[in-house]
Amino acid sequence: xxxxxxxAIFLVLAIFLAVGLGxxxxxxxxxxxxxxxPAFRLPLLQDPGRSLTTDDLKGKVWILNVWASWCVAxxxxxxxxxxxxxxxxxxxxxxxxxxxxxxxxxxxxxHGNPYVMSIEDGDGRVGIDYGVYGVPExxxxxxxxxIRYKRVGPVTVEILQEKILPLAKQLxx
Amino acid sequence: MKFxxxxxxxxxxxxxxxxxxxxAADDPALENRVMKLTADLRCLVCQNQSLADSHADLxxxxxxxxxxxMRAGKTDADIRNYMVxxxxxxxxxxxxxxxxxxxxxxxxxxxxxxxxxxxxVYLRSRRRSLVETELTPDEHARAQALLRGESGKSx
Numbered sequence: 237x238x239x240x241x242x243x244a245i246f247l248v249l250a251i252f253l254a255v256g257l258g259x260x261x262x263x264x265x266x267x268x269x270x271x272x273x274p275a276f277r278l279p280l281l282q283d284p285g286r287s288l289t290t291d292d293l294k295g296k297v298w299i300l301n302v303w304a305s306w307c308v309a310x311x312x313x314x315x316x317x318x319x320x321x322x323x324x325x326x327x328x329x330x331x332x333x334x335x336x337x338x339x340x341x342x343x344x345x346x347h348g349n350p351y352v353m354s355i356e357d358g359d360g361r362v363g364i365d366y367g368v369y370g371v372p373e374x375x376x377x378x379x380x381x382x383i384r385y386k387r388v389g390p391v392t393v394e395i396l397q398e399k400i401l402p403l404a405k406q407l408x409x
Numbered sequence: 410m411k412f413x414x415x416x417x418x419x420x421x422x423x424x425x426x427x428x429x430x431x432x433a434a435d436d437p438a439l440e441n442r443v444m445k446l447t448a449d450l451r452c453l454v455c456q457n458q459s460l461a462d463s464h465a466d467l468x469x470x471x472x473x474x475x476x477x478x479m480r481a482g483k484t485d486a487d488i489r490n491y492m493v494x495x496x497x498x499x500x501x502x503x504x505x506x507x508x509x510x511x512x513x514x515x516x517x518x519x520x521x522x523x524x525x526x527x528x529x530v531y532l533r534s535r536r537r538s539l540v541e542t543e544l545t546p547d548e549h550a551r552a553q554a555l556l557r558g559e560s561g562k563s564x
Contacts, residue, residue: 261456267497334466360470367495369453369467 266367266386273300273375273383274365278355281332281340288329288355290381297407299328299400300375301351301391302363304335305343307371313390314347320396321350326404330354333363333371376400378407443476446485450492451500459502
């Protein structure tokens with residue numbers, strides 16, 4: 237019994253460390269999941285004379301993707317979003333976060349535009365309301381405007397197929 | 410003359426650079442309150458820093474947010490709630506005691522309790538295993554002899 241004590245202690249430590257190392261400290265559980273998405277009224281990036289509000293999106297399940305031209309990780313997920321948008325399964329709305337207007341337009345021109353529309357959050361106020369802290373961030377919002385899922389960091393094909401799409405299908409019912 | 414003007418401009422531009430943080434000078438009491446509150450809030454971009462210490466873009470935005478809300482007459486508790494509503498209890502360096510933070514608060518004490526329990530069990534079992542060995546009269550005599558400084562060897 238005594239002989240195995242160090243081994244037992246080692247195993248317990250190893251398990252705790254393995255779990256601890258597997259956790260991502262940057263993934264802060266959002267208190268917004270299950271809550272109504274914060275209301276906004278923001279100008280369209282490509283048509284600043286018009287604006288989009290959260291009320292305009294009531295009644296459909298949609299994706300809100302926070303992006304910026306200065307965001308390196310956004311480039312990583314961009315092809316995934318582009319391809320996904322072609323499948324026409326869910327509308328993606330872009331929240332252009334703390335970006336320069338011209339830079340944002342240039343970026344979309346250069347890399348392609350997966351968004352139905354992008355709205356401009358120049359001073360980042362709406363970003364703060366959504367608890368944005370690491371661009372890119374992606375939200376799935378249901379018909380009643382409730383946030384159902386949030387992803388901090390680049391969206392991958394796996395996340396779309398295993399998390400977002402099944403949940404969206406369920407929500408679209 | 411031209412040189413003097415250039416020098417003057419240089420000095421003035423220097424002054425312009427020095428005035429980087431105008432908010433602190435405006436209202437020291439408010440700034441004090443901002444620093445005090447944000448010292449208890451975690452910066453989400455660089456998680457081991459407080460909002461007060463951080464110069465990350467988001468931290469600066471959030472500090473401005475705190476500042477403007479204080480100017481609007483919000484209490485510290487209001488602002489704390491505002492932050493928690495967006496970023497969760499995680500932003501607080503002093504999180505509230507509730508079901509989800511139970512382990513965080515009670516964990517160390519539970520570990521201490523477990524340690525004490527283990528120690529007690531160990532000491533008890535040791536006491537039981539320590540059987541006092543009685544000396545035989547012969548051994549006793551030898552011990553006495555050793556204590557007197559004689560060689561204890563029994564011939």
